[in-house]
Each structure stands twice: as C-alpha cells, then as structure tokens.
Amino acid sequence: MLKGGMQGMLKQVQKMQEEMARVQEELRNKTVSEESGGGMVRATVNGQKELVKLEINDEVINVEDKEMLEDLIVAAVNKAIESAGKMAEEELAKVTKGMIPPGLNIPGF
Numbered sequence: 001m002l003k004g005g006m007q008g009m010l011k012q013v014q015k016m017q018e019e020m021a022r023v024q025e026e027l028r029n030k031t032v033s034e035e036s037g038g039g040m041v042r043a044t045v046n047g048q049k050e051l052v053k054l055e056i057n058d059e060v061i062n063v064e065d066k067e068m069l070e071d072l073i074v075a076a077v078n079k080a081i082e083s084a085g086k087m088a089e090e091e092l093a094k095v096t097k098g099m100i101p102p103g104l105n106i107p108g109f
Contacts, residue, residue, distance in 0.1 A: 016095060016096060019095040020092060020095050020096070023091050023092055023094075023095055024048070026047070026091070027046065027047025027048055027087070027088050027091060028046055028047065028048050028050075029046065029047075030046060030047045030087060030091075031044050031045065031046050031047070031052060031084075032044070032045060032047075032083040032084050032087055033045075033053075033080060034076055034079035034080040034082075034083055035076055035079075036072045036073075036075035036076040036079065037057075037060060037072040037075075037076075039057070040056070040057045040059065040060040040072055041054070041055070041057070041060065041069070041073050041075070041076040042054070042055040042076060043055075043073070043076040043077040043079070043080040044080060045077070045081050045083070045084040046084065047084055047087055047088045047091065048084075048088070049081050049084050049085060049088075051077055051080070051081075054073065054076075054077070056069070056073070060072065
C-alpha cells in the first residue's frame with residue numbers, strides 16, 4: 001500500500017516539475033516594465049529577470065549630468081527586476097500550490 005502511494009506521489013512530483021518547466025519557459029516571454037524619473041527612463045524585464053528593453057527620453061540625456069541618468073537607469077532596472085521576480089513567484093505558486101509548504105525556499109524558484 002505504501003509503495004502505491006509513493007508511486008502516486010512521484011508521478012505528482014514529476015507532473016509538477018513538468019509544469020514548472022513550462023511556466024519557466026512562459027516567463028521568458030512575459031515582461032514587466034517599470035520607470036524612474038517620472039517616465040524619463042523605462043526598463044522592461046522578462047520573467048527570467050533578463051533586461052530586454054531600455055528606453056531613455058531624449059530630455060534626460062545630458063552629457064553634463066551623466067550621473068543622474070545612470071542613477072535613473074539603475075532605479076528603473078532594479079524596479080523592473082523586482083516586479084519580474086514577483087511575477088515569477090506568482091506564476092510558479094500556481095503550479096506548486098499544495099505541493100510545497102509555504103515559506104519553504106527552494107533555490108531557483
């Protein structure tokens with residue numbers, strides 16, 4: 001009886017792994033955008049936390065204030081990476097719901 005239960009559990013884990021792989025691939029195509037400087041810099045990051053697009057408004061490009069532009073870029077990119085991480089967590093939580101106890105940190109997920 002225990003053996004049958006173990007097989008069922010292994011099948012469930014395998015199915016969850018397949019679903020997680022599918023979601024990870026979908027996250028590559030899902031993006032979030034965040035901005036800084038009131039929209040002067042906009043960063044777009046995919047669900048795998050890769051920067052896929054960076055837009056800089058012409059008004060903020062000033063050679064004499066390069067440091068401000070760099071700060072705006074860092075701020076926009078960091079906000080977008082944080083949002084992408086939250087999006088990924090939510091998508092993966094849909095797959096692992098009921099399988100992984102809340103608060104259990106699994107590297108990479």
